[in-house]
Amino acid sequence: MVAAITPYRLDIVSAENPYPYYRELRDDDPAHFSAEEQLWVLTRFKDVSNAFRDWKTWSSTRRGNLVNDMPERIGRTLGTTDPPDHRFARGLVEKAFTRGTVERLAPRISSHAGVLARAALDRGEVDMVGAVSAPLNAAILGTMFGVPDADFLALRRWLDDFFLREEPAPGCESRQAVAMRELTKYLDRLASERVARPSDDLMSAMLQAEQDGRRLSREQVVVTTMTFLTAGFESTNNLFTNLAYALATHPAVYRRLRTRPELVPSFVEEGMRWDAAAQGFVRSPTRDVALHGKLIPEGAQVLLHIGSANRDERAFERPDEFDIERPSNRHLGLGKGIHFCVGAPLAREMANALFRALVGASRAWDVDLDRARRVTTPNFRGFSELPLRI
Ligand code: HEM
Numbered sequence: 001m002v003a004a005i006t007p008y009r010l011d012i013v014s015a016e017n018p019y020p021y022y023r024e025l026r027d028d029d030p031a032h033f034s035a036e037e038q039l040w041v042l043t044r045f046k047d048v049s050n051a052f053r054d055w056k057t058w059s060s061t062r063r064g065n066l067v068n069d070m071p072e073r074i075g076r077t078l079g080t081t082d083p084p085d086h087r088f089a090r091g092l093v094e095k096a097f098t099r100g101t102v103e104r105l106a107p108r109i110s111s112h113a114g115v116l117a118r119a120a121l122d123r124g125e126v127d128m129v130g131a132v133s134a135p136l137n138a139a140i141l142g143t144m145f146g147v148p149d150a151d152f153l154a155l156r157r158w159l160d161d162f163f164l165r166e167e168p169a170p171g172c173e174s175r176q177a178v179a180m181r182e183l184t185k186y187l188d189r190l191a192s193e194r195v196a197r198p199s200d201d202l203m204s205a206m207l208q209a210e211q212d213g214r215r216l217s218r219e220q221v222v223v224t225t226m227t228f229l230t231a232g233f234e235s236t237n238n239l240f241t242n243l244a245y246a247l248a249t250h251p252a253v254y255r256r257l258r259t260r261p262e263l264v265p266s267f268v269e270e271g272m273r274w275d276a277a278a279q280g281f282v283r284s285p286t287r288d289v290a291l292h293g294k295l296i297p298e299g300a301q302v303l304l305h306i307g308s309a310n311r312d313e314r315a316f317e318r319p320d321e322f323d324i325e326r327p328s329n330r331h332l333g334l335g336k337g338i339h340f341c342v343g344a345p346l347a348r349e350m351a352n353a354l355f356r357a358l359v360g361a362s363r364a365w366d367v368d369l370d371r372a373r374r375v376t377t378p379n380f381r382g383f384s385e386l387p388l389r390i
Helices: 010-014 019-028 045-053 085-096 099-123 128-144 149-162 175-196 202-208 218-248 251-259 261-274 344-361
Strands: 031-034 039-042 125-127 280-285 289-291 294-296 302-305 383-385 387-389
Touching: 031 294, 039 045, 045 302, 085 202, 085 218, 099 125, 099 128, 099 344, 125 128, 128 149, 128 218, 128 344, 128 383, 128 387, 149 175, 149 218, 175 202, 175 218, 202 218, 218 251, 218 261, 218 344, 218 383, 251 261, 251 344, 261 344
Parallel strands: 039 302
Antiparallel strands: 031 039, 125 387, 280 302, 289 294
16 A cells, blocks of 8 residues: 655755655655656665666666756767667777776876865865866866866866756757857867877777777767766766765764775765765666556656665665765665766766865865755756855
8 A cells, every 4th residue: 555655856856855755755655656747766775776787678768867868868878878889889988998097097186186175275165066076077077088278167167057957048048058069069179189189088099999890980979078078077076065065964974084084985985875966867668567566667757766775774774874884885876787887986086086185184174055055957966056164
């Protein structure tokens, strides 16, 4: 018997604390249908994890992987294709983006993080997004793709605008659409240069990677670069700001990291579990699926709710506690299965370096929630502005 439960609404993701509601869904209606949003929501760890693994049943290409995905993205990006297209493209991306790519970037990440942390300390209070996260992202992701330093500012502006969710003035093009067009044009030009003169960067490596005599087309390389930049920019920003928030609300963890910086990597993992930056991704079943007494019809839009799965008491002990010494932390914060986040090693390297630098340099740790602003997209949770006092 299903208890009457409040229908899922997309804006719950940006609520101050959505977690008690997620728990109700897990307990009372684990295969939930929200008529209001025309969306199914799976909230238990086991269901979400199984669906991520079973790509034959749970397609990423029928309806994309984001709620309200843009039709022009679907079937063209890594995250919105199924095998065999996905296997081919991901194989080539992995040939180009290796452990070595991240290892080579590590010294630059650490020195940038150090400079930003010292500047933040000098000022006492900074906006975590504008003064720390965005410059670090633009510098590292830009460098990785061979964007010249002189173009970082333009890159940052396009990436900032790309995530705006504002309605354009009547008769005007939205800033998001302009940013997407400009960024594509810019990356297309960069790709032409790399075709003519390959260099030691990820775009050149993707253009040259080969499998069974086949290569990625130039258009695929441009689209993949765009996905890397946008996924990297938004997701890492959400991760960094959620981590800063978690630290401010857990002063004992902050004190512990001050004396034991080697615990920073497990702090980062626990942050990815406790307050998932990517709260959920969409799949669509290729056949009718019976689950928890319901029938999810073929072709439906289904949200695999990572934010909830990571707090499932069936999978984690004391799931609401922020415990940086969990013995095994098999969270779903970076996905699972064939679409497991390809940027994971880089995201971890950046988060570890940044928090080692910031915590190490700091004298205190506080965020001002009254002046903070949350991101308001239905898939992602984090802050677009977060005053941080260190
Ligand atoms: C350096 C930064 C990052 C880059 C370049 C990046 C890039 C990507 C790409 C291209 C995919 C699609 C992979 C595929 O379909 O084969 C992906 C998937 C994913 N990423 Fe990341 N990502 C980054 C950071 C993050 C962060 C910080 C998080 C969350 C904490 C995250 C969470 C995820 C998740 C959950 C998926 C699975 C999506 C799905 O199954 O549909 N990513 N990432």
